[in-house]
Amino acid sequence: MTLTPLSLPSSDDAPTWGEWVRSRSSAELDRARELVSTIRTASPQAALEVLRAWDRATGHLGNAAALGSLFGNVHPDESVRDVADEAEQEAQRLSTAWSLDRGLYDAFAALDATVIAGDPLATRLLEKVRKDFRRSGVDRDEETRARISAIRDRLTELDQEFSKIARDDxxxxxxxxxxxxxxxxxxxxxxxxxxxxxxxxxxxxxxxxxxxxxxxxxxxxxxxxxxxLQRGWPTAEPVLEEMFALRQELASLVGYPDWPSYDTDVKMIGTGAAIPEFIEKIAAGAEEPMRADLGVLLERYRHDFPDATEVPLYDSFYYQEKVRQEQYDVDGQRVRTYFEFPKVRQGLLDVTGRLFGLRYEPVDVPVWHEDVAAYDVFRSDGDESLGRIFLDLHPRDGKYKHAAQFTLTDGVAGEQVPEGVLVCNFSRGLMEHDHVVTLFHEFGHLLHHVLAGHGEWYRFAGIATEWDFVEAPSQMLEEWAWDPAVLRSFATDAAGEPIPDQLVEAMRRSDDYGKGIYARTQMFYAAISYWFHADEARRAAGEEVASLTDRMITFQKKYAALPYLEGTHFFAAFGHLGGYSSAYYTYMWSLVIAKDMFSAFEAEGAGDPFAPGSLAVATRYRDRVLAPGGTQDAADLVADFLGRPYSFDSYAAWLARSTRPSS
Structure with a gap:
């Protein structure tokens, strides 16, 4: 059976779009309910049939939630965004109701696991479903379950409200x-x-x-x-305070001491207490590189401000650029001339196509805005579509303000085509190289989503690994945005001359210069993410806890390389406090793994990313890390690719690499 992608409305009319979103989400939820109704009276011996019904039901539920999340963040009409937000809320309400349904839990608890003992994926799914139910609080009394349900509904509303504040302010x-x-x-x-x-x-x-x-x-x-740094302030503060308090209450109701402990129970890191340990480990490792970076920066700053004892945050970006120009011979304005957006977008497709054996064919289909480009994805040697991607890459009013990959549909063999959307905010003309790196990063998520959309279970489709691994494939793809051979293939100036290898090498050296500042800044963000949540347990116990702003300033002084800018409230638009909650450490945790995985390419590539050895590694990486989705634990996927467990060594070597200017 040939599967076809979703058909979006052909009209730009907002009522048409609103009705389509409402109708599709309603139909998906109705189908989900129908499938779940068959589970309650199933025989314990019908384990495979029950699991399949549940998996398909949650797939339909996911369709409704994904639809709501995507169009609530990207549709140009506010009325459609509101309808989409409502659809996402309804999907979340149904998910919560199921998770607290004792009848459903009893049905899964009673299933005879010996029936599926020969099917490792079905066995894995049953284990995860049972754990999901236990984590939901389904075994609590009726009053507690009612409170959990109310909390989850309110958290969905708060998450959407916080996202809207950050998006619209x-x-x-x-x-x-x-x-x-x-x-x-x-x-x-x-x-x-x-x-x-x-x-x-x-x-x-x-x-x-x-x-x-x-x-x-x-x-x-x-x-x-x-x-x-004032975006979202002061509107977001009470929203976040309520969000953190409710997450703490929810964690407590289901038997965890605090939200980070609940949150990490299904992540690679394992425990909430391991997060601050990891933050301290990275902060300590970055101490010397940070001091070296700051020493170079302050020395340059004192040329203009002789009495300065530190570089203010608002001057740091400008003077880091000065350092790159004067000490690394990297002029950001010259670099920009090689990165015209249309060339970068096509170059990204060409490069990833060569690396991973793919091709992208543009398709003329209805989309939600004229800026959006759609492509069908194929294996280079085949005619069967692997999925569809949408690139929505320029800013507009009411659109998500950061960079992310959104799901439109998860893919399952014989059921549904994987479709993903890249949502970014780039210039239509010349791009900073940082933005080129960001585009490669986010496209890594899109590849993961499409390539892992061909298994038999929705639960393991797409980016379905542990959440603190999901950034690793994207951070790996960033590496090619620094490769001279890769950049030569698309980065050309107005005269058509490719970016010189010497300039790319200088860019790499200058990027090494700032990584101590970068790593410590990331640990500042991770500390906010963790302690804003962990402190709620103290507050719930009756202790006095400082305001969000005061705690932010404390963490900035302790971890960040650059000083606090008086009167600002960065956290008010720090969108990761929504989706990532206490787990922003994920970005650095994943980077440790990404650096180790890339070492396999460095060992084989001999400086040419398109050499046969490099392409063989890329194929192995595609098939052993990306394509399996969530069918194995992330650590096992990485070990299968590397031939050994991942280690901290490659990251430590990267962090310790010399940051001394060449002049």
Missing amino acids: VRSIRVAAERLAGLPADWLEAHPAGDDGLVTVTTDYPDAIPVRVFAHDQGVRREIVTAF
């Missing part, structure tokens, strides 16, 4: 055109002054990042960085 500054000296010519051309002679600069990434990096006027840099 776009700040701006207005400055005289002459104060924007230093900005690239294409940026200035795209930002003409108004009738009053003032230019509007928003906190959206394509506006704010070039200004904080290139604007010569210190006051302008201070204004835009301050505005950026």
Whole structure:
């Protein structure tokens, strides 16, 4: 049977879209309910049939939730976003109801596991379903289950509300055109002054990042960085406080001492207490590189401010760029001339196609905005589609403000085609290389989603590994955004000349320069993520706990390389406090694994990512790490690829690599 992708509305009319979202989500939930109704009276010997019915039901439930999450974040019409938010809430309510249904739990508890003993995936699924029920609180009394249900419903609402605050609160500054000296010519051309002679600069990434990096006027840099770090404030604070308190209450009701303990019970790291241990390990390892980075930065800063004892946050981006220009011979404005968005997008497709044996064919199908491009994905040597991807890569009002891969549909063989959406906010013209790296990173998620969408169970489809592993494949793909041969294939200037190898090597050296600052900044974010949640257990026990702002300042002083900017509230738009909750450590945990996995490519590549040895490693990585999805534990997938358990060594070597300028 040939499966076809989902058909989106062909009309741009908002009511049509709203009705389509409502109708599809309702149909998916009805089908899910129908399948679940068959489970309650099933025989204990019908274990495989029960598991299949449950898996398909949760697949339909996932369709409704994914639809709501995606279009609640990307559709250009607010009324459609509201309908999508409602659809996601309804899917979450049904999921909560099932998780607390004693009849369903009893049915799974009674299943005869010996019937499926010869089927390792069915056995794995049964173990996970039973654990899901236990973690849900299904074994608690009726009053407790009712409270758990109410908490989960409210947490869904709060998560959506926080996401909306971060998405919609776009700040701006207005400055005289002459104060924007230093900005690239294409940026200035795209930002003409108004009738009053003032230019509007928003906190959206394509506006704010070039200004904080290139604007010569210190006051302008201070204004835009301050505005950026004020997004969401003060509206988000009570939303977050309620969210953290409810997560703590939920964890307590189901038998965990705090939310991080509950959250990590299904992650690679294993326990909540292991998170601060990991943060301290990375922070200690990054101490010397950070001090080296800051020493170079402060020395350069004192050329302009002789009495300075530290570099203010609002000046750090500009002066890091100065260091790269003057000491590493890397001029960010020159680098930008090689990264014109259309070339980068096509280059990404060409490169990943060559690496992983894929091809992408553009398809003319209805989408939700004219900026969105759709492609069907194929194996290079085949005609059967592996799935469909959508690239929604430019900012607009009401759209998700960061960079992420969203699911449209999970894929299961014979059931449903995997479809994923890349949602980013890049310039339509020239891109900073950092944004090129981000695009490669997010595309790694998209590849994982599509390649792992051909198994027999929804539970293991796509990015279904432990949550603290999901970033590793994306961080691995970033490596090719630094490879001279890869960049030569698409990074060309206006005259068509490819980016010189010497410049790419200088870019790599300059990137090494800042990694101590980067690692410590990441640990600051991880500390916020963990302690904002862990402290709720103390608060619940009656202890006095400082405000979110005060705790943020404390963690910034302890972990971050750069000082706090007075009067700002970064956490108010730190969207990862929603989906990642207490587990932002994931990014660095995954990076440790990613660096180790990439060592296999370094060992075989001999400097050529398209050499036969490199491509053989890429194929092995595709088939042993990406394609299996969640069918095995992440540590086992990595060990199968590397031929050994993953280790900290490659990451430690990367972090310790010399950061001394070449001049």
